Amino acid sequence: MSILNVTNLSKHFGKLQVLKDINFSMEEGQVVSIIGSSGSGKTTLLRCINMLENANGGKIYLDGKLFIDADSSVKYTPGQLRTKQLSLGLVFQDFNLFPQYNVLENVTLAPRLLAKERSDYKTRKKEILYEIEENAKSILASVGLSEKLESYPCQLSGGQKQRVSIARALALKPRILFFDEPTSALDPELTGEILKVIRQLAAEHITMIIVTHEIDFAYSVSDKVIFMDKGVIAEEGTPDEVLKNPKNPRTQAFLQKLS
């Protein structure tokens, strides 16, 4: 059973049709890369799946269960929306760290607030908070930030900020982790450290969808590559199929431009 199944997803902003009839699926533990020129709808696709944007049509299934039904006019309550959003994680292009919290607090804030809803929170508060902190520390260690727990975002490099934001998303153990051009806001010499972290997550079989312009990286890390053009999936397949032997002339033109 696919972990994610997107069917007939569509989205428009006013008269501008940004996503048209998007269909794709992926399996647990897979890495899918989405490539395509600027304005082709990659960000909007991630935002619709993560419910930051309301799709106008289509259905999305998570673990075989109906996750988003954009064909129905029924609105989700804020509570339902939260539960759904918690099962996915999103890493933004420009980090969006919380400036007033240090690195460790950035990672523990959401889990701590979430823990308050546990039925055993009152009786086991100390243990729970301890577990949350230890978990955050071990994730931060895995992205190489053990030395920076007490630093504030303004004291970090772009690459370090992005690693904090990845750790922050991981701390909630999402079923799928989405990245929207995680290296685009970084100086070129800092992209490597982020790609390394993502490779490491792939090796741990974290299910990920990555929007990226790093073609070599997408080739080596992905199980599947999707090429988007003007709001549709113009081509999809294995990295070899899409990146080495593209059939669609538009994919060929796009890759030509990048190389």
Next chain:
Amino acid sequence: MSKFQELFIPVTLSLLEGLGVTFKIFTLTLLFALPLGLIISFGSMSKWAPFKFLNGLHKNGNKLIAIISNFKPISFLIRILVWVIRGTPLMLQLILFGLGPGLIGIKGMNTFVAVMIAFVLNYACYFSEIFRGGIEAVPRGQYEACQVLGMTRTQTFFKVVLLQVVKHIIPPMGNEFITLVKDTALANTIMIYEITWNAKRFMASKHVLWPLFYSGIFYLLFCGILTVIFRQFEKKLSYFD
């Protein structure tokens, strides 16, 4: 004994008495204008558009329907209010509230209450713009990050947004507080016996000018203390940006 020596103690006592009234106007204005300003700022950002349902009708480009469907009455009215209050002299508003009720035959309105209404309304409007600026300065990405991290709206506001707003508004608030200290002097025009009124009293009765300049020292000290307090706050929040 010179006239100066003779008058110094009574003038000082009288100005201190006036300072009490000044301080009262200052604190009461803040006490009511800060929360009212927050409410006004929410009103000015209100997105309530009761005719939004007409939206579907202007597909074929009817401009008038488009304008009506986007009309936000609360935001519109609040912005008119803020425009009028900020666009006219506080002095004029003080006179309107202080003397206006008497002119249209409403008797027994307490002058101090009238002064407070004018001050609170005026400052609430200025504060509302500062709050709005502070709230709008928090990037949308902060809200979105909270959302994908499963935080509720209340948690988002209190745990993430609020402190960033506070940091943004401290410098302009400091300015407004200091302006308010000096604006309280306007109350003397409608017979409120604050510092400046007391200083002017000696000008008229004893024909001396110096009590007026002397009163400046009281304002200076008052504002000096505020400046130090605000600088302290600013420093406390300077660890992030």
